[in-house]
Amino acid sequence: MSFKQKFSKLSERAKAGWILGIIMIFAVMVALTVGGNIYNNFAKNLSKKTNQIVSLPLVTEIPFSLGLDLQGGTHLVYQADVKNIPEADRAGALEAARDVIERRVNAFGVSEPVVQVNQGINGEYRIIAELAGIKDVNEAIKLIGETPILEFKEQGTAVATTGTTSSSTAELTQDWKNTELTGKYLKRASLQFNPNDGSPEVNLEFNAEGSKMFEEITGRNIGKPVAIFLDGYPISVPTVNDKITGGSASISGRFNVEEAKLLVKRLNSGALPVPISLISQKTVEASLGAKSIDNSMKAGLIGLLLVSIFMILYYRLPGVLSVLSLLVYGLTVLAIFKALPVWLALILVVTMIGLIFYTFSELKIFNGTLAVLFSVIGVLLFFYAQQAVTLSLSGVAGFILSIGIAVDANILIFARTREELKLGKSVSQAIDSGFKRAWPSIRDGNVSTIITCLILMFFGTSSVKGFGTTLFIGIAVSLFSAIVITHTLFVLILGDWLEKRTWLLGVKKAKVEENK
Amino acid sequence: MIYKIIQKRKIFLTLSSLAAAASIFALFFWGLNFGIDFTGGSLMEVEFSNYKPSVTEVQDSLKNVDLHGLVIQPTENSVILRFKENTEDVHQLVAKNLQELVKNKQGASFKELQFDSVGASIGQELKSKSFNATVIVFIMIILYISWAFKGVSKPVASWKYGVAAIIALIHDILFILGVFSVLGHFYGIEVNTPFIAAVLTVLGYSVSDTIIVFDRIRENLPKSHEDFENTVNRSVNQTLTRSINTSFSAVLALLAILFFGGSTIKDFALALAIGIAVGTYSSIFIASPVLVVWEKLKQSKKIV
Numbered sequence: 001m002s003f004k005q006k007f008s009k010l011s012e013r014a015k016a017g018w019i020l021g022i023i024m025i026f027a028v029m030v031a032l033t034v035g036g037n038i039y040n041n042f043a044k045n046l047s048k049k050t051n052q053i054v055s056l057p058l059v060t061e062i063p064f065s066l067g068l069d070l071q072g073g074t075h076l077v078y079q080a081d082v083k084n085i086p087e088a089d090r091a092g093a094l095e096a097a098r099d100v101i102e103r104r105v106n107a108f109g110v111s112e113p114v115v116q117v118n119q120g121i122n123g124e125y126r127i128i129a130e131l132a133g134i135k136d137v138n139e140a141i142k143l144i145g146e147t148p149i150l151e152f153k154e155q156g157t158a159v160a161t162t163g164t165t166s167s168s169t170a171e172l173t174q175d176w177k178n179t180e181l182t183g184k185y186l187k188r189a190s191l192q193f194n195p196n197d198g199s200p201e202v203n204l205e206f207n208a209e210g211s212k213m214f215e216e217i218t219g220r221n222i223g224k225p226v227a228i229f230l231d232g233y234p235i236s237v238p239t240v241n242d243k244i245t246g247g248s249a250s251i252s253g254r255f256n257v258e259e260a261k262l263l264v265k266r267l268n269s270g271a272l273p274v275p276i277s278l279i280s281q282k283t284v285e286a287s288l289g290a291k292s293i294d295n296s297m298k299a300g301l302i303g304l305l306l307v308s309i310f311m312i313l314y315y316r317l318p319g320v321l322s323v324l325s326l327l328v329y330g331l332t333v334l335a336i337f338k339a340l341p342v343w344l345a346l347i348l349v350v351t352m353i354g355l356i357f358y359t360f361s362e363l364k365i366f367n368g369t370l371a372v373l374f375s376v377i378g379v380l381l382f383f384y385a386q387q388a389v390t391l392s393l394s395g396v397a398g399f400i401l402s403i404g405i406a407v408d409a410n411i412l413i414f415a416r417t418r419e420e421l422k423l424g425k426s427v428s429q430a431i432d433s434g435f436k437r438a439w440p441s442i443r444d445g446n447v448s449t450i451i452t453c454l455i456l457m458f459f460g461t462s463s464v465k466g467f468g469t470t471l472f473i474g475i476a477v478s479l480f481s482a483i484v485i486t487h488t489l490f491v492l493i494l495g496d497w498l499e500k501r502t503w504l505l506g507v508k509k510a511k512v513e514e515n516k
Numbered sequence: 517m518i519y520k521i522i523q524k525r526k527i528f529l530t531l532s533s534l535a536a537a538a539s540i541f542a543l544f545f546w547g548l549n550f551g552i553d554f555t556g557g558s559l560m561e562v563e564f565s566n567y568k569p570s571v572t573e574v575q576d577s578l579k580n581v582d583l584h585g586l587v588i589q590p591t592e593n594s595v596i597l598r599f600k601e602n603t604e605d606v607h608q609l610v611a612k613n614l615q616e617l618v619k620n621k622q623g624a625s626f627k628e629l630q631f632d633s634v635g636a637s638i639g640q641e642l643k644s645k646s647f648n649a650t651v652i653v654f655i656m657i658i659l660y661i662s663w664a665f666k667g668v669s670k671p672v673a674s675w676k677y678g679v680a681a682i683i684a685l686i687h688d689i690l691f692i693l694g695v696f697s698v699l700g701h702f703y704g705i706e707v708n709t710p711f712i713a714a715v716l717t718v719l720g721y722s723v724s725d726t727i728i729v730f731d732r733i734r735e736n737l738p739k740s741h742e743d744f745e746n747t748v749n750r751s752v753n754q755t756l757t758r759s760i761n762t763s764f765s766a767v768l769a770l771l772a773i774l775f776f777g778g779s780t781i782k783d784f785a786l787a788l789a790i791g792i793a794v795g796t797y798s799s800i801f802i803a804s805p806v807l808v809v810w811e812k813l814k815q816s817k818k819i820v
Contacts, residue, residue, distance in 0.1 A: 069780070077638065121641050137631075141604055278604055279635030288561075288629045295778035303772035307765045314761065393781050394710050397773055398717075401788060404769030405721070408762040412728070415758045441731040444664050445724035451656050452720025455649055456713060464713045471717065 016491035019355065023485055026351050027328050033335040033344070036061040062338045067392030067466065070293050072286030073132035076141065078276040080125040084178055085274060093273040094125050096184050100272055101129060104143055110134050127276060137283050149272050150183030151229040154221050176227055176234075179217050184273035185210025189264045194252060200260035201252040202267070211247025219243040230263075296396040303400045304330065311407055315414050317504040321489045322410040322482065329406050329481035333399060336381065336473050337389045345385035352480045353378040359484045363435055373447070377476045384473055395466035402474025408445070409482035412438040421507045428494050435487055442483075446475055519756070522749035525805035532687055532802055539694020542701070548693065549700025551708035552598070554643055556636035557585070558607065560597045560628065562614055567624035569617050577613045581606065591779065594629055602633040646712040653716055657723050658682060664727070668734050671744050672811050680810070681726045684803035688722050689715060691794045692787060710784040718791030725763075726799035729755045733804070745808050752804050763796040
């Protein structure tokens with residue numbers, strides 16, 4: 001006899017016992033994931049106190065990924081000015097600018113900076129930099145903002161060419177025209193000294209593409225000046241004597257050794273291919289973030305407590321069961337917020353979806369649509385389980401709200417169960433049809449909320465996205481906790497003792513008899 | 517015990533129409549108090565310890581900075597400043613001037629808690645994004661309800677359930693906007709990005725609430741011996757406890773945020789709490805009565 005056959009021969013209650021076992025292992029896993037640090041401290045203390053006699057294995061601690069508003073940091077939005085860049089090259093230029101900013105930010109010692117290119121709805125290019133836990137935001141903004149823009153310009157056609165001497169001030173007022181060569185094609189800059197007079201020079205080395213451009217530019221400007229602009233100002237205007245091949249040029253004249261060194265450093269950490277300007281920032285001081293975490297935890301616990309008290313007072317014994325489910329619910333959602341290792345994410349999601357399928361087939365309401373619905377939810381849950389969900393203040397609010405909404409499925413089921421009891425059904429029949437009849441409402445209600453969540457997730461703004469994501473995870477897990485866990489617990493406590501004590505379910509016995 | 521909710525629909529529909537009219541009135545005269553997320557500008561929260569400068573002192577210290585629309589709002593432990601300028605230079609200048617305030621005070625210190633600045637173009641973008649998201653939610657909801665209720669055709673066509681749900685949603689949105697218009701006008705409460713998230717969530721919540729009532733109507737219709745009006749009324753009554761209990765537990769969770777969640781998230785929780793309450797109201801007292809009114813209209817046409 002296969003395991004499956006053996007299993008199906010078991011009594012309802014014995015089956016529920018097995019399922020409860022699985023749920024308990026699941027609950028322990030999520031609890032250890034969420035409270036890994038608490039458990040580890042406990043285990044360490046225990047082994048210390050018992051002189052290493054009792055030594056519990058330690059678990060890997062996975063931290064929550066906190067948003068900037070909770071851990072402090074800054075969110076900077078830069079707008080890129082792409083009017084001088086041909087349409088086709090814009091995306092590439094932005095990527096290059098992104099890399100440059102990332103290098104600069106890394107040099108500043110920010111842990112895990114997020115720098116990304118983003119396009120506004122009217123097609124504007126933006127670069128968003130998120131610097132978590134940064135102390136001196138002002139300094140960082142300066143660092144990013146001061147990134148040099150290196151441009152090579154030739155004379156505008158309308159201007160008469162009179163310049164003969166290099167770097168003469170006369171030419172500075174002239175009409176300069178951009179060439180295709182910019183800092184984007186710079187391979188590297190280095191400091192060198194003029195062999196004749198020992199003055200410092202900055203040597204520029206172009207990449208292959210840049211070398212070709214430089215060759216062309218010098219080729220068509222023989223006898224004319226070519227200007228090197230840094231941050232919009234000409235820093236050197238040498239006159240081309242001959243076509244320059246080999247891809248290197250030097251800037252000389254206007255600086256001392258210190259200035260030349262700085263320029264080299266700035267050029268090497270990257271010359272921005274596009275000018276950028278800061279259009280938006282959101283900075284939160286770490287202490288304010290810490291206070292927000294404290295407040296949110298307090299609010300979450302009080303919310304959980306209030307909802308639990310209400311459920312137990314109103315629904316009595318089923319209320320107690322739903323509170324137990326709610327605890328597993330809370331832990332599971334918090335675990336999914338963390339970046340779980342793939343194996344753990346897989347085990348958790350497969351267990352949840354598997355048990356949902358099992359419970360529905362036990363209730364005999366399992367069908368194809370349902371399988372598709374939960375498979376999709378399962379895939380999305382797995383996606384969020386194996387990556388960190390960044391918790392922002394509004395995301396946490398979404399989680400707390402979901403505690404209140406998570407009991408909805410239970411409320412629907414209990415209300416139905418009471419109705420069925422009043423019709424004179426036995427407790428076990430009433431519970432069974434309570435679950436069955438409540439399901440279409442639970443499904444339709446939750447699907448419409450999930451649709452809203454998906455729209456919030458694609459809405460764009462990061463705080464709104466976070467809120468939609470946490471609410472979605474909450475709803476998906478609540479389907480598991482409110483149906484699977486509550487149902488399993490119900491089956492386990494069923495029995496004659498309960499049939500005689502229907503007041504535990506909130507229905508007076510006399511009323512049941514009356515209706516019979 | 518069955519409450520005569522549908523029979524008394526005129527009272528509820530009139531009340532809601534009045535509330536909706538009042539909301540439109542408020543929106544028309546006061547509009548919404550849009551925050552910097554929409555209008556562009558800066559918000560700066562600073563903390564002074566061991567020395568509390570008065571609003572006038574703060575104002576005087578910023579005299580030499582050319583700030584437009586400066587609003588100084590002292591809170592329990594901090595001071596919030598708002599102004600139109602959004603450049604980093606102005607920000608640094610303001611910070612420097614505020615720092616000066618504690619310069620010669622023994623043991624006093626100054627700390628910047630948060631700084632938000634938003635460019636005007638981003639604000640514009642948020643407005644159109646919010647609008648688009650709301651429209652998409654509406655369309656998806658009509659589609660979903662029409663699909664979920666496709667089997668139901670008598671005596672009311674399935675798409676009419678969708679439209680009734682949307683009427684309830686419009687009622688909800690108007691009500692929240694109206695309340696925030698009043699709150700904005702009298703208490704200076706601003707509308708920012710989280711408000712949009714709150715409104716969209718309320719839409720989702722309200723429609724799921726409505727769907728649960730409609731589900732019961734769908735279930736009761738084929739086996740009902742009563743007319744449409746009474747069947748709907750019975751269905752509303754059967755789902756009444758659930759509707760109220762679910763919103764109650766959601767509002768309990770939100771009250772926890774409202775009172776213990778800190779000031780930053782208060783308005784967000786408030787919008788959600790108001791929205792969930794009104795969403796529950798509308799699914800009971802608007803969506804279902806609208807269905808009955810529609811059915812009655814159809815009947816009276818037939819008789820004529």
